[in-house]
Amino acid sequence: MLFLDKLELDRRLRLLRRELGFKGVSEELRGWSFDSPPVEPPSRSLLFSVSELAGRYCASMRDIYLKRVLGVKAPASAKTARGVVLHNVNREMLLTIKKLLFSGDVQCGFELIEAVAPLAAVLVEKALLYADHMFSEVSGEVKAKLKDEALAFCKFLAVQAAARLDQALSKHPNSDVDSLVSITVPPIAERKIDGSLIGLSRELSVDVYTPFNAVADLKTGEEREFHPYALAGYALALEAEEGVPVDYGFIVYVKFPGPVPSFKVKCFVIGDELRREFIEIRDEAHEVVSASRDPGKPLNCPSYCPYHPVCRGGSVEKTRDKRAGNIPVS
Ligand code: SF4
DSSP states (O other): OTTSOHHHHHHHHHHHHHHHHHHOOOGGGSGGGTTSTTTSOSOSSSOBOHHHHHOOOOTTOHHHIIIIISOOOOOOOHHHHHHHHHHHHHHHHHHHHHHHHHHTOOOSHHHHHHHHHHHHHHHHHHHHHHTGGGGGGSOHHHHHHHHHHHHHHHHHHHHHHHHHHHHHHHHOTTOOHHHHHHHHSOSEEEEEEOOGGGTBOTTEEEEEEGGGTEEEEEEOSOOOTTTHHHHHHHHHHHHHHHOOOOOEEEEEEEEOSSSSOEEEEEEEEOOHHHHHHHHHHHHHHHHHHHTTOOOOOOSOOOTTOTTHHHHHSSHHHHHHHHHHSSSOOO
């Protein structure tokens, strides 16, 4: 990961390895056990994205009912727009840096920064345009702030990549371009995974930290206790597809306290408990959808639940009425 300190990450992984040594991971909870319970999904025709299962804002799973049974989408918000823009910028910047290096047009870190600078502004505009449909509820001020953050993120990534390029050139002056790219933009990439063997979407996207077969998830909002579920989902899907163990996960929170982004990394062993909990969420979601059952509201609805405006207002009834076609809207 371009924005993480490799030494720090390696140190954390050493500790996690020790933790894994104590805990271990049960064979029956590996993704490759997709043909027997508990990993075997209730159905392979009803597939869920990792984010809709892992985003447990709603303890009763009414969000799943609203989305999958009534077809009600969570209203776009400044937070979702921010996530979409920053993820987009991160992916496109890494791709741009790789392309520039492979083109042979840049020979050192300084040239890389010079080449990336004008492209970064274009890339940010594109990312904002891509998320444009989400900005109807977002003030101009918030949009301008997001633009500044996205540009700061781009600059940070460019500087990190430039420094790594110079270090690589200084240490290995005769490296070929392939080798330089693998050092400058480390062996992590957004990987597409087919999660259908375990009841997940066919096109999951996950960051993979290759040397340790670890998965990573970039978060642009506040920390939530349910975030590690996403790591379990991606690990199970990767294990099912590749047949290799994925024991570790990182959640990377990005914030913008000033002109330079700051990162907080939480590291996890993806052990039995996390795997079991994720599988239980998947099975419960399947039950809610297949029975078309409204599970009702939980005792507490967090104000930050994306469906809060829907459950609080009348949008659910309106959507249901439209689908039924003959029930008057009150
Ligand atoms: S607002 Fe409450 S009931 Fe509705 S989805 Fe969110 S947590 Fe569930």
